Amino acid sequence: MKKLLEVENLNTWFHTSKGDLKAVRGVSFDLEYGESLGLVGESGCGKTTCALSIARLLPKEGRITGGKILLEGVDLAAMTEEEIRKKRWKDVSIVFQGAMNALNPVMKVGDQISEAIILHDKTSKEEAKRRTAEILELVEISAKRAENYPHEFSGGMKQRAMIAMALACNPKIVIGDEPTTALDVMVQAQILNLLNKIRKEYRMGFILITHDLSVLGEICDKIAVMYAGKIVEMGTVEDIFERTAHPYTKKLISCFPNIHGEKVIPEGIPGSPPNMLAIRPGCSFAPRCTEKQPCCEQSEPESRQIGAGHYAACHFVRGGEGR
């Protein structure tokens, strides 16, 4: 059974006046049809750059410098700008954080969605309208509201309208880049439930990018934890939470308050993420790692398999040398 998405050793660099910023340094993962992957990490880890690379929406300073992005076997990274423009939004669509502010305030919501459909599928106006009504129902907005303007929608509804736009052309993969961070916790839950329902129904691949570990447990099948442009641990939700392997993952999980646990402020992680313009040899997490040993700063750990589908990039996980 062919995989929906295979990312192989993706490298994306930004060309800046101070040198090359290596935002993504060799990221690999796959996605099956209908599977949902959570890409989690803190600011600067490269998760958004990863998403933008897959959707080929990098700013002009960014370039995919290596690796492959195989969507149903076809390498998106190798395509030219022209070729990608035809595919964009049809195969891979993306919902951004605060996307609700991207709605044109002087155009009716329904028209904006129809516009996306007409532009990509070249359908007639009536056909586009019909499909718009369908999609709005899908995101639990009554089709009548297509006649409203964005300011008549609440924040949550606007975000759902953006999701509708992302779904308008029946994409194979939807990427949500912190789609609910700007919303209330109640609305956040609504939207995540919705996304979950839709991707299961339509067997879409779903990549959820977030810094909030606590929401991943409910809607993701597998999780990839990123740090300094690499995936430091990847596995199923159970693997990550119950058989945590990488020191960074352990620390990160402890930073989220859990009301069923102890009422103690977690220690957090001292220091700050490395400067991506000047990457030092060895493990990039070593300077901040409490379990560090001398070999950590000399050689970069490779991704080692710990269990079925569970990998971690650390010298000291089971299956590697060290302890």
Add this chain to the structure above:
Amino acid sequence: MKNEIIRVEGLKVYYDLKDSFVSNLFTKKKKQVRAVDDVSFSIGKGEILSLVGESGSGKTTTGKAILQLLKITEGNILFHGSRANPEDKAYMKSFRQKAQMIFQDPYQALNPRHLVLDLVAEPLDVNRLVSSAKEREERVVLALEQAGLSPGGDYLYRYPHELSGGQRQRVVIAGAMIMNPEFIVADEPVSMLDASIRTGILRLMMKFREERELAYLFITHDLSLAWLISDRIAIMYLGSILEIGSADDVIKRALHPYTKALTAIMPTPGVNPEKQRNTLPGEIASAAEEIVGCKFRTRCDKAFDKCACERPALKEIEDGHFVACHLY
């Protein structure tokens, strides 16, 4: 309460909505936004009270009103027992030195064109609390180091954009602490920071509480965060407090239907297979619409007739635990 620092009594903050020119021609009625609608509570020395609510609940407006950063429509703010009078210049001067604010977005809260030295020293400059440049610099270095930025001297001549989010927030905190305040309103101080950085800032805030008996009004939408650090929690909805009590009481023995819904919906890190978090129907109503009776009744599955007629007052159910609901 004898160690009381702040007492809020019947606070109301109403805004007049400026309607469009055309609709003003047709209707005489002006829309009023009831951002804060009759809120009362008190905070004692060294106590942390969290104000929790969704957007539009009025929690930020309450915080700013207490610090006299907005116009209060009705109600009293008592600081050390004496009524706050924004017109009294001497009073305001002394008040502002003792009551400070920590803002949500550390980048927006700092003038991007000012150096860290000037930003942290500004409270001293404005209140003429130092007499020499040397003293000024020493006090700033001390404040920075107390806020966890060490060595302080390294940070003096930097601009905010050269610092990370966590460092910037520490600069904001240094600026707030430099005058040794007694009371701090912290408006979502960590929501824009990464999880691993948050803990550092929270620990810093707790340290000040231990060392200086600093009292906090902690404003947040994150209930689990509120549980973690507060002594007491007040749940706000559309400008009113629906429930208030100790942190454990409110979270673990929630009384109000809204509180129960919020606690049920709190995401917890871990494996939660198919846990469809039960969400409330509808969305939070607009604070501009006048709602008769209980403000929450439109989303409450336990609402009955009385809820539509009379607004419930806060009633003490167990020791220190109050709820505003007709079910009790």
Add this chain to the structure above:
Amino acid sequence: MNYREFRYRRLKEFLHAVRNNKMALVGSLTLLFFLLVAIFGPIFVPFSTLEFGEVEDMLLPPGGEHLLGTDDMGRDVLANLISGARISLLVGVLATAISMVIGCAIGIVSGYFGGRIDQLLMRFTDFFLVIPWLPLMMVLAAVLGTNIWNIILVIGITSWPGSARVVRSQTLSVKERQFVERTVSIGASSGHIMLRHILPNVFPLVFANTVLVAAIAITSETTLSFLGLGDPSQASWGMMLHYAFESGAASAGAYWYYLPPGFCVVAVVLAFTLMGYAFDEILNPKLKNR
């Protein structure tokens, strides 16, 4: 690092930025050239600008002693050009200074306080905004006399309203920013806020505007002089153009008389404009970090 290191680093970065930004480079070098010419020029060209020359020296084409030829009165064109540089730059700078000081002060006070003060000041500004500058200048010049100081005053008075409006709208948006709220919360007075917070954040706009106003000021002076309302005792570029036109130099084909001053005006105005565009980038500490 300490204060001295910081100042040094800032200066280095500023110069580096100017060097790298082509517009700023061209603009500032051009202005520097004209400034040096205005200050040191007369040393190198020892001809008098006011004395009438011999009849056979009139309207000589460029060459020999007179690098740019002579005008209709036998005066050396180059000498006049250099003297004109002084006048034009002086007028430009002073008139702009008046305009910006008034415009900034009114704009910031109006925008910050709002309410009745704002209404009052803005109506006052509108009054000046609507008056067409050329007729006003002509009237004032006629009434006050065509003295160089009056010219400067007139230009200053007619160009500040535009700046005031621009500064006011920028003030309105800066006022809402959270760091202003923070400054209120530490007990700062309105004066402190306007001076230390509003002004520095309005400054880049002001500076860019200033430079453009300077360009306008120089053009205005040239226009006034050309129309005969300038100070006849000062040989500005505008006056040169005025005499060139009056004496029929154009039809006589004496291009060396009218082209050089025209070219100089254009060059200086263009230099100011380029600098105006480029300097905001350089002065904004945030934008450098891309």
